[in-house]
Amino acid sequence: xxxxxxxxxxxxxxxxxxxxxxxxxxxxxxxxxxxxxxxxxxxxxxxxxxxxxxxxxxxxxxxxxxxxxxxxxxxxxxxxxxxxxxxxxxxxxxxxxxxxxxxxxxxxxxxxxxxxxxxxxxxxxxxxxxxxxxxxxxxxxxxxxxxxxxxxxxxxxxxxxxxxxxxxxxxxxxxxxxxxxxx
Numbered sequence: 001x002x003x004x005x006x007x008x009x010x011x012x013x014x015x016x017x018x019x020x021x022x023x024x025x026x027x028x029x030x031x032x033x034x035x036x037x038x039x040x041x042x043x044x045x046x047x048x049x050x051x052x053x054x055x056x057x058x059x060x061x062x063x064x065x066x067x068x069x070x071x072x073x074x075x076x077x078x079x080x081x082x083x084x085x086x087x088x089x090x091x092x093x094x095x096x097x098x099x100x101x102x103x104x105x106x107x108x109x110x111x112x113x114x115x116x117x118x119x120x121x122x123x124x125x126x127x128x129x130x131x132x133x134x135x136x137x138x139x140x141x142x143x144x145x146x147x148x149x150x151x152x153x154x155x156x157x158x159x160x161x162x163x164x165x166x167x168x169x170x171x172x173x174x175x176x177x178x179x180x181x182x183x
Contacts, residue, residue, distance in 0.1 A: 011124055011148065012179035020148065021115075021123040025132040026096075028110040030056035033094050036103055037062065045094035046084060048075060050128070050154045053096050065091060069153075078160050097129030097163045104131070108138035115139075124148040124173060128155045130163030133170065151175040 010017045030053070037043055044063045047054045054066035065088065067073040084093050099107070111132075121144035125133045133147050147167050149157035155175070157167065
């Protein structure tokens with residue numbers, strides 16, 4: 001199952017179908033990052049990724065050093081934010097879940113502009129790093145947003161991720177044990 005198919009799925013939680021909110025978050029995020037970097041006259045980023053974020057950043061015109069399965073470099077272990085900054089001081093860390101708060105707010109605005117008004121929910125949000133879930137929470141503070149993890153390789157969620165406590169503060173649905181059906 002791939003992230004692209006999430007829009008064609010429904011998940012049953014406690015016997016009720018819960019819709020999946022699946023905006024083009026990586027594209028909107030890449031545009032926000034590129035806009036920020038253009039202001040500071042910089043286009044070089046490093047991105048620990050399963051692939052989607054790095055490709056979206058490249059599509060936005062950035063010089064991307066991608067680290068992850070199938071990328072230029074293999075991480076071998078979990079890297080902390082400070083380690084990434086120390087090893088690549090000349091590159092902006094564009095890893096999902098590592099964006100500074102002003103960029104998260106910019107992403108929230110872009111998500112709201114793209115989606116418009118949404119029903120209060122509940123909504124399932126495919127969640128890996130937690131960045132999209134957190135940005136949607138800023139964009140829609142009254143919405144009932146639940147994390148949907150382990151839907152595919154792009155939504156693997158690990159407790160060591162910087163935004164893990166914010167994800168854990170919401171209802172979390174693990175696709176490995178939920179009922180996931182085609183629409």
